[in-house]
Amino acid sequence: MTTNVASTGEPEPLVRLSDLDDYRRGLARRLGGAWDEEQWTSFRVRFGVYGQKQPGVQMVRIKIPGGVVPLPWLPVLAKFNRTFCKGDAHITTRQDFQTYFVPLERTAEALEFLYSNGLTTREACGNTFRNISACALAGQCPREHVDAGEVAGRLARSWIRHPLVQHMPRKVKVSVSGCATDCGVAAIHDLAFIAGEQGGAKGFSVYAGGGLGGQPRPAVKVLDFVAEDELPVVVETLARLHQRYSDRINRNAARIKFVVKRFGEEKFRALFVEEFQRLKGLPQRPWKALSWRQPGEAAVERTPLGAQRQHDGRFAIVGNPPLGLLSSDQFEALWGLGTDLGLRALKVTRDQNIVVPDVPADRVAEVTARLRAINIDVPESAAAGVDIVSCPGTTTCRIGITNSQNFARAVWDASQDDPAARGLSVRVSGCQNSCGLHEIADFGFQGLAKKIDGVPAPHYQIHIGGDGRTGVQPGVVGLHGPIVAARHGVEALRLLRQGYVDGRQPGETVRAWAERLGKDGLAALLAPVAERTADGSLFIDWGDEETFKGAPTLRGECAAPFASDDLLADLADDALITLDRALAVARWEDALRAGEQAVAYAGRRLLHRAGQFTRDDEAAGLIVNRLRGHASAEALAALDHVEAERTAALSCGRADAYREAVAVFIDTVRAAVATPAEPQGAAE
Numbered sequence: 068m069t070t071n072v073a074s075t076g077e078p079e080p081l082v083r084l085s086d087l088d089d090y091r092r093g094l095a096r097r098l099g100g101a102w103d104e105e106q107w108t109s110f111r112v113r114f115g116v117y118g119q120k121q122p123g124v125q126m127v128r129i130k131i132p133g134g135v136v137p138l139p140w141l142p143v144l145a146k147f148n149r150t151f152c153k154g155d156a157h158i159t160t161r162q163d164f165q166t167y168f169v170p171l172e173r174t175a176e177a178l179e180f181l182y183s184n185g186l187t188t189r190e191a192c193g194n195t196f197r198n199i200s201a202c203a204l205a206g207q208c209p210r211e212h213v214d215a216g217e218v219a220g221r222l223a224r225s226w227i228r229h230p231l232v233q234h235m236p237r238k239v240k241v242s243v244s245g246c247a248t249d250c251g252v253a254a255i256h257d258l259a260f261i262a263g264e265q266g267g268a269k270g271f272s273v274y275a276g277g278g279l280g281g282q283p284r285p286a287v288k289v290l291d292f293v294a295e296d297e298l299p300v301v302v303e304t305l306a307r308l309h310q311r312y313s314d315r316i317n318r319n320a321a322r323i324k325f326v327v328k329r330f331g332e333e334k335f336r337a338l339f340v341e342e343f344q345r346l347k348g349l350p351q352r353p354w355k356a357l358s359w360r361q362p363g364e365a366a367v368e369r370t371p372l373g374a375q376r377q378h379d380g381r382f383a384i385v386g387n388p389p390l391g392l393l394s395s396d397q398f399e400a401l402w403g404l405g406t407d408l409g410l411r412a413l414k415v416t417r418d419q420n421i422v423v424p425d426v427p428a429d430r431v432a433e434v435t436a437r438l439r440a441i442n443i444d445v446p447e448s449a450a451a452g453v454d455i456v457s458c459p460g461t462t463t464c465r466i467g468i469t470n471s472q473n474f475a476r477a478v479w480d481a482s483q484d485d486p487a488a489r490g491l492s493v494r495v496s497g498c499q500n501s502c503g504l505h506e507i508a509d510f511g512f513q514g515l516a517k518k519i520d521g522v523p524a525p526h527y528q529i530h531i532g533g534d535g536r537t538g539v540q541p542g543v544v545g546l547h548g549p550i551v552a553a554r555h556g557v558e559a560l561r562l563l564r565q566g567y568v569d570g571r572q573p574g575e576t577v578r579a580w581a582e583r584l585g586k587d588g589l590a591a592l593l594a595p596v597a598e599r600t601a602d603g604s605l606f607i608d609w610g611d612e613e614t615f616k617g618a619p620t621l622r623g624e625c626a627a628p629f630a631s632d633d634l635l636a637d638l639a640d641d642a643l644i645t646l647d648r649a650l651a652v653a654r655w656e657d658a659l660r661a662g663e664q665a666v667a668y669a670g671r672r673l674l675h676r677a678g679q680f681t682r683d684d685e686a687a688g689l690i691v692n693r694l695r696g697h698a699s700a701e702a703l704a705a706l707d708h709v710e711a712e713r714t715a716a717l718s719c720g721r722a723d724a725y726r727e728a729v730a731v732f733i734d735t736v737r738a739a740v741a742t743p744a745e746p747q748g749a750a751e
Contacts, residue, residue: 078224078352081130081187086228090114091175098172109633113195113233115188116174119463120621124168126463127152127177128191133201133219133243134162134415134422141402141413143184145395151177156398158391158419160456160504161198161240163191167463189227196232196302199223199241202250203385203416207377207424209365211245212262212269213357216414218243218298225299225352230637230644231306236313237321239305240278248367252417252535253277254285254543255507257323258305261537265292269359273301274537275339276327279501284324285543287332289339296354297347304343310638312338315683349648349657369534370418370492372452373445374431377424384423384434386443389479390457390472391419400441404434417504419456450490453482456504460497460514461608465621467497469514469525469553473610475503481557487564491577495527506544507535509577510560516618517550519601523617525553525608531563531589532578546581548589552605555596566592632672632740639668639733646726658722659713662729663687666709669736670694673702676740705735 090111097107108118115128129144144164148156153168169177178188191198202208205216222241226232232239244251244261253259253274260271270292277286293301305323312329314321327335363378375383388397404423405413408430414422421443426434435445446452455478458464460471475495482488494508498515505511511530516523533545551559571580581589590597606614642665649658667687674681674690677697681690694706705728712728 078221079227079229081132081189081224081227082182082185083228084182086114086187086189087175087179087182090116090178094171094175109193109234111174112193113190114178115191116169116178117192118465119167120461120465120467120619121168121463124170125174127166127169127174127181127188128159129164129166129181130187130189130191130198130223131162131164131415132199132223133205133216134203134417135216135220135412136415137185137412138402138405138410140184140186141398141405143181143186145398145402147177147180148398149395151180155392155394157459158388158393158415158421160417160419160458160502162200162415162417163198164393164415165459167459187227190232193233194235194237196223196226196239196241196306199243200251200417201243202245203371203414203418203420203422204250204375204377204383205243205245205414207375207383207422208245208250209363209376209378210248210367211360211378212264212362213245213295213359215243215245215251215262217357218260218262218295221354222298222302226302226306230640231303231310233637234634235306235309236315237309237318239309239323241302246362249536252507253537255279255283255504255535256286258302259286260298260301263292268292268294269357270294271298275305276323276335277543278322278324279504279506279544281319281499282324283501283506283544284327286537287327287336289336290343295357296351299351299354300343300346303346303351304339307346308338308342348652348654349645350651368449370420370449370452370454371416372420372449372454373447374426374435379425380428381424382426382428382431384426384431384438384445385416386421386423386438386445387452387454388419388421388443390455390475393421397441397443400437404437408434418454446489452490453479453488454490454492455479455482455495456493456508457495458497458502460495461619462610464497466500466619467514468516468618469497469527470608470610471495471497471503471512471514473608474512474527474553474556477557477609478560481561485561485564487561487568491564491567493560504535505530505533507533508545509533510563511545512556512560514553515550516615519552519605522606523615524605525615526550527553527556527559529559529563531581532576534578546578548581549593549597551593551596552601553608554605555599559593559596562592562595563589632675635668635672635675636737636740639665639672639736642668643726643730643733646722646729650722650726655716655720655722658726659716662709662713662722662725665729666691666706666732669733670698670706672736672740673698699739702732702735702739705732708732 093110096102117126151169152166157165199219201215201219206214239257242251242256242259255277259274273290274286275289312326371385438445457471457475461467462472492508493510494504495512496503496505505513512527517526528550529548530545531548642661646658646661667690670690671681709728709732712725716722716725
């Protein structure tokens with residue numbers, strides 16, 4: 068029987084070995100032919116196992132909440148990458164680690180190695196709450212009110228594995244910023260929290276509905292202020308609105324930003340507030356009070372680099388492994404460095420950098436030298452640093468158009484001796500999806516295919532003057548600049564950076580400079596590139612040997628299809644959880660409504676198994692009536708028991724027995740669905 072889940076208990080651990088058991092069963096079904104590719108994809112992405120463009124091998128994404136990497140994880144990462152993968156691990160723009168070329172048949176063994184050592188891949192991919200990110204200097208920054216990394220870690224543990232968020236219409240990206248500077252870049256996230264103070268109380272402002280990609284949109288403020296213990300309620304609010312209003316048919320229009328577009332900002336904000344108020348009275352997991360500080364003054368750097376003074380007088384050393392790539396040897400060297408310093412954790416950042424925190428002043432030079440010795444660049448300051456971020460592009464990505472990583476490597480190499488490259492951000496994506504964050508850089512490059520004399524060639528759309536922090540005006544995304552052939556991109560960037568350095572007015576930002584020059588002025592800067600004669604090299608991308616073939620035809624897996632039966636099973640379980648929570652605070656109407664939803668979701672599973680189509684907006688009563696003609700005697704008996712106990716609950720004002728009847732019905736359906744259906748005509 069389904070157990071009572073009213074108790075909210077302690078936060079979920081990142082790792083449960085039962086996840087591994089589930090994955091092994093799914094892999095066996097796929098290898099044995101019981102699951103087709105669509106079923107398998109929907110399943111495995113929730114375990115961080117993601118297809119590459121190369122057949123037979125997988126990318127494994129390791130979830131690092133808030134970018135905090137406990138020191139014992141470093142040798143594990145080194146051994147994992149050396150044992151199961153090929154090439155370097157990659158720090159992502161969501162503060163995860165991606166590892167590559169894991170053979171499909173070894174993925175269960177690979178996950179077992181990670182899970183048994185405390186690392187998780189759970190919900191690092193798929194239509195779930197992705198890794199919750201935080202400021203680069205969270206926990207160390209003098210300006211912060213609170214450690215955003217700790218908040219990110221707690222929220223991650225509050226919702227991992229919850230049935231409500233396993234099969235959402237699309238992924239949800241969440242960030243936490245420790246102060247109004249908003250280094251967590253709230254504007255580009257589905258949901259974001261910015262720590263602050265209101266009337267002497269500590270708490271957070273809340274933003275929702277932001278996103279990049281082909282249709283970028285800045286997040287809108289939905290709540291001016293919430294207390295810290297209300298953060299899980301906010302997350303639940305977003306999840307329930309997503310499940311209720313987002314489009315499950317058109318996967319390209321299923322992010323939260325499209326709900327904002329559909330209703331408008333004012334209506335969306337009203338829906339958010341209404342749902343938040345409804346959920347506030349339901350039990351949540353216990354929330355231990357955070358440690359808040361009085362923020363101090365410190366320079367604001369878009370991408371912190373070098374030795375950064377902490378709020379306690381020590382230093383955080385921010386180093387840049389080129390393009391965020393780390394070898395097993397580097398992981399081991401970082402572990403040795405952290406051990407010598409007595410650290411509990413290092414950090415990885417959205418800018419694909421490494422942070423060594425809590426370094427005493429008398430050891431800054433030593434730590435800097437040791438990082439440089441393992442090819443992690445530590446500039447003297449952010450203004451002196453080369454700041455280049457890239458997604459993998461066609462090196463591994465199924466939907467990458469250009470080889471963004473090798474282009475970025477060429478940019479990195481060309482930038483080392485270019486004074487104009489210092490202190491300016493460059494972001495490169497291999498397609499429009501903005502995994503490299505090209506829309507929020509000083510200079511962003513978006514890969515695309517464009518024909519030259521009728522033949523496809525790799526190109527980049529240049530974006531200029533973007534910034535994802537809230538309060539940065541006039542907007543989030545960069546201005547659309549010229550399109551250049553990929554092979555001309557390095558020179559085009561050199562001309563743009565030099566043009567800015569030579570032509571900017573005092574205090575003028577890249578965006579303001581580009582707006583002042585206008586389209587014609589930018590085109591004039593790039594005239595030396597535009598006037599070049601086309602030759603055969605333009606049809607071969609950076610790092611490639613074969614001629615460019617155009618945009619790929621493979622499907623991506625970020626919007627992996629959901630298995631409808633799994634979705635309905637999870638929503639039935641979630642409704643039962645909501646029933647329990649409502650009973651715990653004597654909200655009888657809410658409990659009865661949740662029970663109706665649980666029965667309807669479970670009933671739809673039976674109808675689908677019988678070949679009967681159902682709609683998301685179909686009333687629970689209609690579902691129950693339709694079940695009468697398609698359910699087994701056992702299921703009908705369980706359903707009759709539910710209705711009898713519901714009637715009793717309405718008359719006596721107690722719903723405990725009703726709850727148990729709903730649970731029995733869910734379990735009866737679960738058992739029926741797990742039993743292979745008899746072929747048509749096989750039974751009388």
